Amino acid sequence: MTDVAIRCEGLAKQYRIGERESYKALRDVITDAFASPFHRFRSALRHSSNGAASKEEPYFWALDDVSFEIKSGEVVGIIGRNGAGKSTLLKILSRITEPTRGHADVWGRIGSLLEVGTGFHPELTGRDNIFLNGAILGMRRAEVARKFDQIVAFAEVEKFIDTPVKRYSSGMYVRLAFAVAAHMETEILLVDEVLAVGDAQFQKKCFEKFRQISTGGRAIVFVSHNMSAMRTVCQKGIVLDRGKVTEHGEINKVADRYLENMQPDLLSNEAETASFIVEEIYIGSEEGSVIKTFDDVKIRVKAKAKTDIVDPGLYVGLLSRDNQRITALDLKDFQTVPGITSGDSFELGFDISALPILPGSYELEVFLKDLGHHKIELVPGRVGFDVVESPVYGGRKIDSWYGQVGLRACGFAKVTSLINSDQ
Amino acid sequence: MSDMTIIGATSSRSVSAPSVRRAELRRIRIEPSTGWISLGLKDLWQYRELLYFLTWRDIKVRYKQTALGAAWAVIQPLFTMLVFTLFFGRLAKVPSDGIPYPLFSYTALLPWQLFAYALTESSNSVVANERLITKVYFPRLVVPLASIFAGLVDFVIAFTLVVGMMVWYGVRPTWAILTLPFFVVFAMATALGVGLWLSALNVQYRDVRYTLNFIVQFWLFASPVAYSSTLVPARWRPFYGLNPMAGVIEGFRWALLGKAQAPGAMLGVSVVVVGIVLVGGLYYYRRMEKTFADVV
Numbered sequence: 001m002t003d004v005a006i007r008c009e010g011l012a013k014q015y016r017i018g019e020r021e022s023y024k025a026l027r028d029v030i031t032d033a034f035a036s037p038f039h040r041f042r043s044a045l046r047h048s049s050n051g052a053a054s055k056e057e058p059y060f061w062a063l064d065d066v067s068f069e070i071k072s073g074e075v076v077g078i079i080g081r082n083g084a085g086k087s088t089l090l091k092i093l094s095r096i097t098e099p100t101r102g103h104a105d106v107w108g109r110i111g112s113l114l115e116v117g118t119g120f121h122p123e124l125t126g127r128d129n130i131f132l133n134g135a136i137l138g139m140r141r142a143e144v145a146r147k148f149d150q151i152v153a154f155a156e157v158e159k160f161i162d163t164p165v166k167r168y169s170s171g172m173y174v175r176l177a178f179a180v181a182a183h184m185e186t187e188i189l190l191v192d193e194v195l196a197v198g199d200a201q202f203q204k205k206c207f208e209k210f211r212q213i214s215t216g217g218r219a220i221v222f223v224s225h226n227m228s229a230m231r232t233v234c235q236k237g238i239v240l241d242r243g244k245v246t247e248h249g250e251i252n253k254v255a256d257r258y259l260e261n262m263q264p265d266l267l268s269n270e271a272e273t274a275s276f277i278v279e280e281i282y283i284g285s286e287e288g289s290v291i292k293t294f295d296d297v298k299i300r301v302k303a304k305a306k307t308d309i310v311d312p313g314l315y316v317g318l319l320s321r322d323n324q325r326i327t328a329l330d331l332k333d334f335q336t337v338p339g340i341t342s343g344d345s346f347e348l349g350f351d352i353s354a355l356p357i358l359p360g361s362y363e364l365e366v367f368l369k370d371l372g373h374h375k376i377e378l379v380p381g382r383v384g385f386d387v388v389e390s391p392v393y394g395g396r397k398i399d400s401w402y403g404q405v406g407l408r409a410c411g412f413a414k415v416t417s418l419i420n421s422d423q
Numbered sequence: 424m425s426d427m428t429i430i431g432a433t434s435s436r437s438v439s440a441p442s443v444r445r446a447e448l449r450r451i452r453i454e455p456s457t458g459w460i461s462l463g464l465k466d467l468w469q470y471r472e473l474l475y476f477l478t479w480r481d482i483k484v485r486y487k488q489t490a491l492g493a494a495w496a497v498i499q500p501l502f503t504m505l506v507f508t509l510f511f512g513r514l515a516k517v518p519s520d521g522i523p524y525p526l527f528s529y530t531a532l533l534p535w536q537l538f539a540y541a542l543t544e545s546s547n548s549v550v551a552n553e554r555l556i557t558k559v560y561f562p563r564l565v566v567p568l569a570s571i572f573a574g575l576v577d578f579v580i581a582f583t584l585v586v587g588m589m590v591w592y593g594v595r596p597t598w599a600i601l602t603l604p605f606f607v608v609f610a611m612a613t614a615l616g617v618g619l620w621l622s623a624l625n626v627q628y629r630d631v632r633y634t635l636n637f638i639v640q641f642w643l644f645a646s647p648v649a650y651s652s653t654l655v656p657a658r659w660r661p662f663y664g665l666n667p668m669a670g671v672i673e674g675f676r677w678a679l680l681g682k683a684q685a686p687g688a689m690l691g692v693s694v695v696v697v698g699i700v701l702v703g704g705l706y707y708y709r710r711m712e713k714t715f716a717d718v719v
Contacts, residue, residue, distance in 0.1 A: 015717065091716065092453060095560040096716045098453075098455050099453065099454065102454070103453060103454035106451045107450050110451070118554060119554070121480055121484055123483075123488075124480065128480075132480055135477075136559055138560075
């Protein structure tokens, strides 16, 4: 016997573009709206044909007619690109924001963990913060008191429990924050990408905790970019794409199909220049088009020659959303390409090891060249791609505050103590 | 579901209550709200512990890393009183209803500071707790309420000085002192009423933050803190009550010192005004709060 825990029917959320700037979820959604000129154009068309919003109006749908059912005892992963509506969905289910249309029925208390350590105050001690955070998450004081020892043990901060959390290392901070939330007794638990933080061992511990929670008959909805984590923790998966549910089913099937579908996603229409017909431009890592910082990445341009090409060449520029050229590659710096006869297909590209680009949305600018005829032709339409948010340096998620370039670095610290330096 | 076996479960919850019984579960419907909404006081009551903890946090953090600590709660009204005594009491010779001027102004400064602090804090509260509002669900009313209560501690500390002053000046409290709590609550209700409007407005228009200092300063001089409301001609006095702080301050003075007249019509007008502002503020706040997470 299984009971429904969450049932969504026609859930939709409309945002106004430009109403706020510094808000993460919306920023994601907005960047996604601009992410690909094609997507944006297509979705704009779709809406105007529905009569919902015309192209001029500064609105867009972060969620669009989302319906699904989640049963108690299930762990469900929500999969999707940056700005597909995952965070918006969790926000609606946790009642932080209201849907614009549709409704959801939820049976039982809802606990949400959309951010680690919400409401933690740096000046307060670990002990104080456990109670404060517990209250914020909707736990009773008696409940927190009863679980206090468990929480502290789970977080492994016994020695520092009476130290202000501002003196904690980031690892301790995250562990403590997660420990409080993990001990909530709500029937439904909504978890945004928070497990990306913490070391591998602690992550394992969290997954174990999740499994325990779900065997207790409670439902967990879980958002992550980490596909392998999803496969271990979740039983079911839901794929969101531009605010719509595109897949819902057993996690491995859904994840496989998601990764497959993402591959030919880029530049799906043919583009043409004076001498070339471009069939496909592909950028992806081993995981398909889910690209993380420092992944090995392949760039491929498949095309056909319209005329004889004497000295073919390829230039690929990597641009940020605000049109700054971060870096570029020219094939002639790496190798020579034999001539191509008119009508022949060819594939040019680069293999990049450890792409040092931080999470965010980027674009490729592609030029095909015939150096023999002094021709340099820009392929119309840029190719957008995302570097997904991930714990680049092992700890917390790095966002756009850190710019665009990731560094291979190590920390260094040296303290010279005046008292004990004579050894 | 109830006979499900749990393997290797260690948490006490999983053992003692392995499954959730359907009948007990409350169904929550999440949908766009329309029209007039209830104040959600039941929900608020459920979250009373959060109210307590947020108040407690504000109090606990307030004087962290200050050298003088909680003494600030006395220093502020004390120095204001000294300045007022010098300029208004000594130089301008403002009449003080036969009460020694320092005592006269300090008894007014007590509820005034409570009000001014509560108003400022509550107006900024929603914006200041942005992280909380965008990441966790709880009745949003908790936020301005907690900041109102946090001011009470300062009030209690500052209050000890007035006891000393009354002994010094030989002022004996009368039975009227029993009404004192009413005026304290009234001052807080006034701050809450206005604070609800301003905090919700502040989410959309940050102008509120800049206007606030001006409002508080202006309001101070419009209230009988440095002077007595008897300066206002008797027939205009009920209108003076349109400023609820006039009712609060005169009432507070009367309750504590028992010398001046009990504020009558003026207080009545103040109560009505606060009632309207507070109820209006509650509904306005509730109406606006659904947009907080998207806009703040």
